[in-house]
Amino acid sequence: QVQLVESGGGLVQAGGSLRLSCAASKRIFSTYAMGWFRQAPGKEREFVAGFSRSGFGDPYYADSVKGRFIISRDYAKNTVYLQMNSLKPEDAAVYYCAADYLDQSSSWTGDAKYFGQGTQVTVSS
Numbered sequence: 709q710v711q712l713v714e715s716g717g718g719l720v721q722a723g724g725s726l727r728l729s730c731a732a733s734k735r736i737f738s739t740y741a742m743g744w745f746r747q748a749p750g751k752e753r754e755f756v757a758g759f760s761r762s763g764f765g766d767p768y769y770a771d772s773v774k775g776r777f778i779i780s781r782d783y784a785k786n787t788v789y790l791q792m793n794s795l796k797p798e799d800a801a802v803y804y805c806a807a808d809y810l811d812q813s814s815s816w817t818g819d820a821k822y823f824g825q826g827t828q829v830t831v832s833s
Contacts, residue, residue, distance in 0.1 A: 710822040717827030728790040730805030737786040741810035746801035760813040768813035802826040
């Protein structure tokens with residue numbers, strides 16, 4: 709069973725920052741590629757950012773967040789983070805941690821094998 713636990717969502721003003729966290733077991737963290745997705749009301753879930761399974765190579769970002777969001781990970785804590793800067797109202801969504809068996813970060817698509825329960829991010833204008 710793959711368990712992904714997100715935290716760090718909340719309400720922030722436009723232009724502000726938030727950092728999301730996703731904790732996983734050591735087995736999951738070392739086996740799967742880790743990433744983030746989001747789903748806004750009335751829209752499909754979309755990819756945001758992700759690493760490859762090995763962790764080698766640059767992470768991959770959706771064009772909509774490139775230059776504003778940073779994905780990182782802490783191997784000691786088996787945790788992946790999403791630092792979100794310069795937030796815009798259109799970034800408001802439920803953010804999901806995701807895991808998939810991907811050898812390249814650019815292989816992330818619009819879906820993933822496993823998702824966490826999600827954490828709400830609200831951006832006020």
